[in-house]
Amino acid sequence: MVSIYPVEDIRLADQYTILHEPISSFNLMERAATAAFIRLTKCVDLKKFKSIQIFCGIGNNGGDGLVIARKLLEHGFHPEIFIVDFSSNWSKDFRANYKRINVKAERLTQDHCSFNIDANVLVIDAIFGSGLDRPVEGYISEIIGRINACNECCVAIDVPSGMAADKALGNNEQNTIKADYTLTFQYLKMAFMLQEYIPFIGKLERIDIGLHPDFELHHPASMKFIEAIDVRGLLKTRAAEAYKGNFGHALLHLGSKGKYGAAILAARACMRSGVGLLSMHCPKSAHPMLHTAVPEAMIVEESEANELGTNLSFESHFTHGLGCGIGQSKKTKMWLEEFLKLQDAPILLDADAINILAQNKALLSLVPNRSILTPHIGEFKRLVGECEDAFDRLKKQVEFAQKYSVILVLKGKHTSIAEENGNVYFNSTGNAGMATAGSGDVLTGILTALLAQGYSSKNAAILGVYLHGLAGDFAAKALGMESMIASDIIEALPQAFLTLKS
Incomplete structure (x- = not known):
């Protein structure tokens, strides 16, 4: 069964992996986002799009988006990168990956939020991750509303921006990305299981990013997602000599x-x-x-x-x-x-x-x-x-x-x-x-x-x-x-x- 963890336990799993593998948080982000890029290439035909636009926040979800942008560049694509720059408090790994991008990224702020979404574009959403704890408002809500209104293919990284993994934020199409695909990392999120949030998720793709397997042994999840292999083992075998009374x-x-x-x-x-x-x-x-x-x-x-x-x-x-x-x-x-x-x-x-x-x-x-x-x-x-x-x-x-x-x-x-x-x-x-x-x-x-x-x-x-x-x-x-x-x-x-x- 696939474990479903609340946000705080997912963070613990990251830290457990960093400590016990060991691996740096920067390299763990690189591994996770590279796996997301590989899955992206399997979900959509990148060559059929006229352009690719990536919207990155300034936290670790945005860092994942920057790694994906770099992988796209390495494979001959020319993504347009937008930094949704709502704070000067950039995460350490986001800042490190921003320095590795060799193309100009357009910064979207409260005072400067001009952008166009082309026709036949692939939009990659990496604005907010699973740890969001309040509704999206202001100019970021306007960005999300415009992405949803364009009706182009949209792929969300980890969770659709605006959706919290384990709390209600009054989600609607003006404050939450409505994705065609959601590429989520390792563990499923509670919101993905609740039918009110299904319209925002699109096709869900779970990506194994190599979090340390011992974490689940020490912190067993109370919520699980049932797969065929789990059920197959439950089915009893009938004895050849059985009769109806059995x-x-x-x-x-x-x-x-x-x-x-x-x-x-x-x-x-x-x-x-x-x-x-x-x-x-x-x-x-x-x-x-x-x-x-x-x-x-x-x-x-x-x-x-x-x-x-x-x-x-x-x-x-x-x-x-x-x-x-x-x-x-x-x-x-x-x-x-x-x-x-x-x-x-x-x-x-x-x-x-x-x-x-x-x-x-x-x-x-x-x-x-x-x-x-x-x-x-x-x-x-x-x-x-x-x-x-x-x-x-x-x-x-x-x-x-x-x-x-x-x-x-x-x-x-x-x-x-x-x-x-x-x-x-x-x-x-x-x-x-x-x-x-x-x-x-x-x-x-x-x-x-x-x-x-x-x-x-x-x-x-x-x-x-x-x-x-x-x-x-x-x-x-x-x-x-x-x-x-x-x-x-x-x-x-x-x-x-x-x-x-x-």
């Missing part, structure tokens, strides 16, 4: 009048995710259609015609998943409370089960430890109240998981999985085509199936969320994001499993 018995409590589609989607996804046996507890009026729609599933009797409200006589070996489409009637709320009182093993709660918990937070104390909750942002807001910004939302997600000893899966662009020990894992699969009715019901089925097969709550969440997104990616590739429906994600699950196993 793979668990899931019981899904789903649906109410008008919402039986949610039950069918979750059940089909559960069966496609390797569960040995599946039972469904749904209102009586759904039983005929369920026998046809999900013939593999068994139906548990429920005397209520249109809502869940009576049956609580379930055997202990079931793994329970519930919430999709159950509604929030008085009788269903009472049923959920009595159901939770009988549980001691981890369960999966989604959708209306979460909404009912949000209305009566005393019920949260009944949720078994290590259960998995899977709200979208709206449902999460009902659980915890309004959030000041995306970073506050992430903080509250972690606090909620810790307070109630659960796994909280907050669905989004990079779905985040918070454990009760404070660790957070961000998913790397999925696409905007999955923003469609029923997609969350599919995830409920997948996660319940994995829990039933004996995966730990943490591993079930990581593996299930990754598979859900990967299946969505295959569906999008085959059908296009606009045409995807939730059933397409289910149909792509076999391909997702086969890809992980290959």
Whole structure:
């Protein structure tokens, strides 16, 4: 997994490398910026641009920009260099690299800020790095606004200027670079994981700059980005002599009048995710259609015609998943409370089960430890109240998981999985085509199936969320994001499993 560190820890990693490699800060900048230049040449065809313009601040991010400018000169390009000279307090390594530039750089100040952005230009943004701690204002904001307005290709070095790595600064297109590519150094930044900041990042490229590997051993990150290699190791191998009883018995409590589609989607996804046996507890009026729609599933009797409200006589070996489409009637709320009182093993709660918990937070104390909750942002807001910004939302997600000893899966662009020990894992699969009715019901089925097969709550969440997104990616590739429906994600699950196993 790729570590995600706050700014102060990234600085510690730099200093640790400088001390223990050892290497000077100047040479570390040279190595990092050279790696960024090499990646730049792989991301864009430099020769297709009429000109290249580099905007450098006066800190270390600007120093990276000057090294890139020098590398461009060495390779026969003629970049136009602008120094955004907002202070006389130049960093030591910026000043040293400024002296190595053999061409004139135009200095942009409050009193002299005249420049033109050509057509067919490549803009390289190296104004501010990850340590920015206040919103960009004044003439620098005007420079950023003009860069964004030109609609030319823009590559940000480490982070788009104006964006802080781990705090909200009220970012918009007038004070934050909107990059086509972001070439970030070594560790991912927290802001990159939060969907409000995705429009500014463009295509994210992570560059290994050789920071000392022992730093992570001594300072393990509490936040990680999940990659395929991490998930592949979680997938269990099936024994040749296995039978269906080895793979668990899931019981899904789903649906109410008008919402039986949610039950069918979750059940089909559960069966496609390797569960040995599946039972469904749904209102009586759904039983005929369920026998046809999900013939593999068994139906548990429920005397209520249109809502869940009576049956609580379930055997202990079931793994329970519930919430999709159950509604929030008085009788269903009472049923959920009595159901939770009988549980001691981890369960999966989604959708209306979460909404009912949000209305009566005393019920949260009944949720078994290590259960998995899977709200979208709206449902999460009902659980915890309004959030000041995306970073506050992430903080509250972690606090909620810790307070109630659960796994909280907050669905989004990079779905985040918070454990009760404070660790957070961000998913790397999925696409905007999955923003469609029923997609969350599919995830409920997948996660319940994995829990039933004996995966730990943490591993079930990581593996299930990754598979859900990967299946969505295959569906999008085959059908296009606009045409995807939730059933397409289910149909792509076999391909997702086969890809992980290959």
